[in-house]
Amino acid sequence: MLKNKHVTIVQDNNIHDRSFIDLVKRDHAIKLVDAKSLSIDDFKDSLLVIAQVKLTDPEAIRPLRHKMSMLEENHVPVLFLLDDFNRREIVQANILGATDYVPYPCDEKYFIELVAKLVNIVVEQAWSKLSKTQESALKVSLKVVEKTFANAAAGLEISQDEVKDSCNLIIEATAKDGLTDWMNAIRQHHNYTYRHSMMVCGYLTSFGMLLGVQKTDLQTLAVGGLLHDIGKSITPLEILDKPSVLSPEEWDIMKEHALDSGNILENNQWPAEMVDIATHHHEKLDGSGYPHGLKGAKVSDLARMAAIADIFSGLIDKRSYKPAMSPERAIEIMLSLSDELDIPLVKAFRAVALTGPTKKILC
Ligand SMILES: [Fe+2]
Ligand SMILES: [Fe+2]
Numbered sequence: 001m002l003k004n005k006h007v008t009i010v011q012d013n014n015i016h017d018r019s020f021i022d023l024v025k026r027d028h029a030i031k032l033v034d035a036k037s038l039s040i041d042d043f044k045d046s047l048l049v050i051a052q053v054k055l056t057d058p059e060a061i062r063p064l065r066h067k068m069s070m071l072e073e074n075h076v077p078v079l080f081l082l083d084d085f086n087r088r089e090i091v092q093a094n095i096l097g098a099t100d101y102v103p104y105p106c107d108e109k110y111f112i113e114l115v116a117k118l119v120n121i122v123v124e125q126a127w128s129k130l131s132k133t134q135e136s137a138l139k140v141s142l143k144v145v146e147k148t149f150a151n152a153a154a155g156l157e158i159s160q161d162e163v164k165d166s167c168n169l170i171i172e173a174t175a176k177d178g179l180t181d182w183m184n185a186i187r188q189h190h191n192y193t194y195r196h197s198m199m200v201c202g203y204l205t206s207f208g209m210l211l212g213v214q215k216t217d218l219q220t221l222a223v224g225g226l227l228h229d230i231g232k233s234i235t236p237l238e239i240l241d242k243p244s245v246l247s248p249e250e251w252d253i254m255k256e257h258a259l260d261s262g263n264i265l266e267n268n269q270w271p272a273e274m275v276d277i278a279t280h281h282h283e284k285l286d287g288s289g290y291p292h293g294l295k296g297a298k299v300s301d302l303a304r305m306a307a308i309a310d311i312f313s314g315l316i317d318k319r320s321y322k323p324a325m326s327p328e329r330a331i332e333i334m335l336s337l338s339d340e341l342d343i344p345l346v347k348a349f350r351a352v353a354l355t356g357p358t359k360k361i362l363c
Pocket of ligand 1: 229281282
């Protein structure tokens, strides 16, 4: 399993520029480790190890020698940050098993891209577990999500055919091969909004299968899940990607995405059921949700299901300001929200969330 992974940062006591830590935290959980007290266990669940130690100091690198070789054996990439980028540092980094090295400080954008590239080595390992059907569904739908969000941000038309076709691939892959490997691969994607959209789509598809809904309704759930947060394409990035908890004012702006999601789909003449999912996935049965504060029976079944998949996906996913929660704990919390969520539906969803259905259904 590749979930709950982090970037391990190995440091010594010498003076270095540490500003890269905030850059890494934008997309990944991190674990800080002192080079002197390094143990093999510190590398457990590492997506990537970034080492920032004085490579010209034999005392600083001695604790690393044996332990770094374990990383190579376990296919964990290692990035060395070099203070001076001189020949001696480069030789030492290579001896210690560097996958790559970079002088630091360096250009921020270059550094972020380099980390993403190295993390992708691990992502590709997760992808290698997918069946051919799952892999092509994931590749196509990720491209479609990226393009759709970019088009929505630019105020361009959103192609219904492309999104529906990619959702049909997801439905086919989930029906054939189940949800587990697919979710593990999605969870490695570095962009939270895309990752979350794909997760909600996957859970809603599986939820629909479990409930035995018709194929057209399944497509509504899959598309609704994929695009439920399309309104976030116009949320200011400094709020959307803020690496810490939002202030009340920022939270008010963030909440606008639900209405924006519905409006974007409505303006592109999407079916009313998909607009409903997009607009109302944050409504709560007691009327305390947004954007319309709908109460009880006014919250449709589709919106109730979307709220469940949305909350669950958010809870079990990591953010820079919170660790990932176990699926069991997430369901426990959701079952306690009896004023807000449709509890019989949460109980049904539990089967999707905790086992991932492989039910072969429909069509
Ligand atoms: Fe949302
Ligand atoms: Fe969401």
